[in-house]
Amino acid sequence: MKRLDELDLKILDELSENAGISIPKLAKKLGVKQSKVYSRVKRLLRRGVIKRMTIEANEEALGLNVKAFIGINVESLEREKVVEEIVKVPEVVSVAEVTGRFDLFVEAHVKSLEDLYSVVSKKIAILPGVSHTETFIQLKKRQSLRKFSLLK
Incomplete structure (x- = not known):
């Protein structure tokens, strides 16, 4: 390329x-x-450098006021099945396999803390193969723009 x-x-x-x-x-x-x-x-x-042209919705205007990151530990033989199930959860924005103390890092956007509790406890933590979750709530987003000029 x-x-x-x-x-x-x-x-x-x-x-x-x-x-x-x-x-x-x-x-x-x-x-x-x-x-x-x-x-x-x-x-x-x-060339596939630009995958798609899109918009960025104002999630607060849509009522999605709580953003959270969920660190998940998974039994190794169940990883693929767990990922397949997590991506089906409507509140989940992204799933990443990571290094460090977690196996997966999930981003979820919800309307309230009650909704977050429901997503974590009733949709993620109960999945077969999930051994531990730890949730981090985003307090404030500081920067969201990518600067491709840094690739020079």
Whole structure:
């Protein structure tokens, strides 16, 4: 795969901040021709560098006020089955296999602490193969933007 150049990285930075920006506005912001930006975006999509263009919903406006991370220890023979079941839980945003004291790290978004308790105790902790869970509640999110220009 051909390396990404500075323009590619700037395009990724801008699109990660606002995927809905028009090609003319993006070109003006970057100081290059529209045709160049258009061809670069198409190439990034074709090469799979950009998986999809999407939105970021305001979860608080949707009532999802509690965000939590759940560290999970799993019996090794049950890992795949546990992951398959956890990804079916509607409140689960992501599941990652990790190193350290947990086997899995799950992110969940819910409306209330009661809902979080229900998700952890009635949907995750009871799964066969789950031996331990530890829940961390997000107090404040500090940064969510990716800066692809750091890849230079």
